Amino acid sequence: MTETLIQLAYLVSAFLFISALRALGKPDQARRGMQFAAFGMALAIVATLFHARIVSYEWILVGAAVGALAGYPLGRWVPMTAMPERIALSHAFGALAATLVGIGEYSNGLSTGEIGSGHMVALGFEVLLGALTVTGSLMAFGKLSEVLPGRPITFPLQNVFNLTLLAVAVLALVVLVIEPTLLWVGVAMLVLSLAVGVLLVLPIGGADMPVVVSLLNSYAGLAAVATGFAIDNNILIIVGALDGFSGFILSVAMSKAMNRSFSNVLFGAFGAQPAQAAGAAAGPAGEMSAISAEDTALRMAYAERVIIVPGYGLAVAQAQHAAKELADMIEKRGGDVRFAIHPVAGRMPGHMNVLLAEAGVSYDKLVDMEDVNPKFPETDVSLVIGANDVINPAARTNPGSPIYGMPILNVSDSKSVVVLKRGRGTGFSGLENELFFDEKTSMLFGDAKQSLIDLGLEIKNA
Amino acid sequence: MSATTTIQLFVFMLAGFVGYQTITKIPPLLHTPLMAATNAISGISLVASMVLAGSNQGVLATALGTVAVASAMANVVGGFLIVDRMLAMFKRQPTNTKEGAEGAAKQ
Numbered sequence: 292m293t294e295t296l297i298q299l300a301y302l303v304s305a306f307l308f309i310s311a312l313r314a315l316g317k318p319d320q321a322r323r324g325m326q327f328a329a330f331g332m333a334l335a336i337v338a339t340l341f342h343a344r345i346v347s348y349e350w351i352l353v354g355a356a357v358g359a360l361a362g363y364p365l366g367r368w369v370p371m372t373a374m375p376e377r378i379a380l381s382h383a384f385g386a387l388a389a390t391l392v393g394i395g396e397y398s399n400g401l402s403t404g405e406i407g408s409g410h411m412v413a414l415g416f417e418v419l420l421g422a423l424t425v426t427g428s429l430m431a432f433g434k435l436s437e438v439l440p441g442r443p444i445t446f447p448l449q450n451v452f453n454l455t456l457l458a459v460a461v462l463a464l465v466v467l468v469i470e471p472t473l474l475w476v477g478v479a480m481l482v483l484s485l486a487v488g489v490l491l492v493l494p495i496g497g498a499d500m501p502v503v504v505s506l507l508n509s510y511a512g513l514a515a516v517a518t519g520f521a522i523d524n525n526i527l528i529i530v531g532a533l534d535g536f537s538g539f540i541l542s543v544a545m546s547k548a549m550n551r552s553f554s555n556v557l558f559g560a561f562g563a564q565p566a567q568a569a570g571a572a573a574g575p576a577g578e579m580s581a582i583s584a585e586d587t588a589l590r591m592a593y594a595e596r597v598i599i600v601p602g603y604g605l606a607v608a609q610a611q612h613a614a615k616e617l618a619d620m621i622e623k624r625g626g627d628v629r630f631a632i633h634p635v636a637g638r639m640p641g642h643m644n645v646l647l648a649e650a651g652v653s654y655d656k657l658v659d660m661e662d663v664n665p666k667f668p669e670t671d672v673s674l675v676i677g678a679n680d681v682i683n684p685a686a687r688t689n690p691g692s693p694i695y696g697m698p699i700l701n702v703s704d705s706k707s708v709v710v711l712k713r714g715r716g717t718g719f720s721g722l723e724n725e726l727f728f729d730e731k732t733s734m735l736f737g738d739a740k741q742s743l744i745d746l747g748l749e750i751k752n753a
Numbered sequence: 754m755s756a757t758t759t760i761q762l763f764v765f766m767l768a769g770f771v772g773y774q775t776i777t778k779i780p781p782l783l784h785t786p787l788m789a790a791t792n793a794i795s796g797i798s799l800v801a802s803m804v805l806a807g808s809n810q811g812v813l814a815t816a817l818g819t820v821a822v823a824s825a826m827a828n829v830v831g832g833f834l835i836v837d838r839m840l841a842m843f844k845r846q847p848t849n850t851k852e853g854a855e856g857a858a859k860q
Contacts, residue, residue, distance in 0.1 A: 328833070534795045659780065
């Protein structure tokens, strides 16, 4: 009877979780949906307390207290700019839980002597995926928070080496399924999986992190699915599947936005590629024309339609608030301001939206690439802040460019362009951007945040 | 393959399908909250961790279970808090609130 009630509670939780994800499709319903999901989680936890296998509560309470104490600051105080590393860290937590449960259930099975092969397959996948997600996520966390060097670390025959290790780990899993009592094989599989996680993220550079963080999300989900199979728990299977698919869809979307195939991100070590030299060597004709803050302000003050294009440079300069103030100032004068968001503008999917929302920009002003591109031809001024490759017209016009085919924001269609840039150098990928040399483009050199503050003041006085 | 496993495979397939349909409809605007949300929800592995920590099957199982409970709980608490914090920041333009209020009044 109790068991049935527990399962029914899980059913309700699963319904609430799926509804929450549906609610995330609409910004005005999302918050309420997630609050219901939190209720669903509480329900599932309370129901589990009555599980027949649970005979003592003290260690559950200890663990829960420690976890809650660790989770509170992670939820309340982590700044929005640190969101990518925060998410990477919680992938590690989620995967760690799955891995430890896998190991614990395996040791229980060993002591009672009853591990069926189906059970072992699930436990094996749980530990393998879980362990590589733990170390992979910790690596991603290290790179994103700049504890570890963000550049790709490569060595000869890296991919062959990594795939061999992974293959050996899978082989160990197969051996375990045939003969579950071989403890050393299990230990070897665990160690190999931990090593594979480190090695997989080692060659991946900072700008490719959005794909990797999403992919690790997917692995953590699959580890949860395996847990569900291992302990016969449907809600883990459902949630894991949702998680797994979400991560997978996001990583595919990110790869697409970067014009790279999945395998290219994982095995390509982008930052180490010399391919850029060709594009840079040709060099666009003409001169960059510099503009002063006064002139820019004048132009923007009398513009009817302005599109602000923020790139990662905006977040680096912590200039979100200054950008929002500037937008307010222009709107006060009757201009229409939108923010054009490229899918890879931040360090994780949707990061830039969160940063601007935090600064107080209402979400109907944040326009996705597909919706904003048709609007550029009727835009008087496009203000580019710290973005480079995502607006490079070479992606549309120059088949020789390494970014050819990458979806970009068509800033070059607008009537005039002002680019806020630190200096004359090339951007992250080392590519020259011919847009900067275009006749209708003016360059406002200097620190992005200071330039935005100056512009705001000038517009106020204009 | 046992009957339970077969049913679980069906559950997995259907959940994957629902997940795919649901998640492709989420706009890029909310992709970061989506990731935080799936993280929070994946804290459901807490239920598996609790069973391991509370089942008194030896020191190793209890120790592993306790650490697992702590990590899953950190995701649950931290995850739901941060999603709520983020979603609270996504606001519509203030001028639209009048329309919103009228819309609400009609209902």
